[in-house]
Amino acid sequence: MKILVISDIHANLTALQAVLDAAGNFDEAWCLGDIVGYGADINECVDTVKNLPNLKCVLGNHDLALSSEQNLDVFNEEAKKAILVSKKYITDESIAFLRQLPEIITVENATLVHGSPQNPVWEYILEKYSAMETFEMLDGQFVFVGHSHLPLFFTQNAPGEISQRRLLQPGTVIQLAQRAIMNPGSVGQPRDNDPRASFGLFDPQNLTWQINRVEYDIPAVQKRIIDAGLPARHAKRLSNGW
Numbered sequence: 001m002k003i004l005v006i007s008d009i010h011a012n013l014t015a016l017q018a019v020l021d022a023a024g025n026f027d028e029a030w031c032l033g034d035i036v037g038y039g040a041d042i043n044e045c046v047d048t049v050k051n052l053p054n055l056k057c058v059l060g061n062h063d064l065a066l067s068s069e070q071n072l073d074v075f076n077e078e079a080k081k082a083i084l085v086s087k088k089y090i091t092d093e094s095i096a097f098l099r100q101l102p103e104i105i106t107v108e109n110a111t112l113v114h115g116s117p118q119n120p121v122w123e124y125i126l127e128k129y130s131a132m133e134t135f136e137m138l139d140g141q142f143v144f145v146g147h148s149h150l151p152l153f154f155t156q157n158a159p160g161e162i163s164q165r166r167l168l169q170p171g172t173v174i175q176l177a178q179r180a181i182m183n184p185g186s187v188g189q190p191r192d193n194d195p196r197a198s199f200g201l202f203d204p205q206n207l208t209w210q211i212n213r214v215e216y217d218i219p220a221v222q223k224r225i226i227d228a229g230l231p232a233r234h235a236k237r238l239s240n241g242w
Contacts (some may be wrong), residue, residue, distance in 0.1 A: 002025070007034065007186060011037060012039040015216045015221065019197050027054060029052035029057075032183075039234070058104065058113055059114060061121050109141040130177065131163040152168070186240075222235035
């Protein structure tokens with residue numbers, strides 16, 4: 001069985017299409033939030049995601065901001081500006097889809113969430129101590145998270161142990177033998193100094209996890225961001241993945 005795991009698309013349709021092409025056939029799609037925000041292809045990305053096969057999708061902080069009256073003071077000034085501009089373009093249909101997304105989905109021995117099980121929409125799991133807090137409250141074996149835009153991988157061999165943190169390189173197949181927290185990285189706005197779109201492939205039968213990267217037409221995406229009146233920084237950073 002092959003499950004495509006994606007996160008932080010951030011309204012980048014070109015990157016999303018490149019990921020879908022590279023992934024090939026898959027049985028299910030798990031989306032870990034932030035379909036929108038930063039980019040110009042808001043409605044196109046929502047339409048594409050909601051039509052993925054056997055979709056399971058959770059709510060991200062930018063999804064929440066664009067589909068509700070969320071206080072935007074929690075965002076930095078450029079992110080806030082991007083949200084305000086994006087609100088001019090988002091359709092009622094896209095808003096309706098985002099509003100019905102749950103914060104957490106549990107599937108057999110896995111939990112799907114944007115941030116963390118403790119704080120599903122907002123918390124970042126970036127280092128081993130926040131990972132330990134997640135392991136302490138975890139009932140199942142695996143947690144899939146997004147939000148950080150980094151393909152991070154945490155494991156814990158035994159209760160109470162400090163978890164191990166790895167930034168996974170593309171193409172490495174991980175055999176899952178312990179409890180693990182897995183982040184597929186960002187489709188539309190990577191922040192690990194690799195501009196290629198990032199995604200994960202999970203095999204729940206053979207218990208394997210793999211990060212993959214794919215190139216896409218960055219200049220075309222940058223032009224759409226600028227043309228839409230979105231912050232130029234959100235276009236510039238795509239070139240080097242920061």
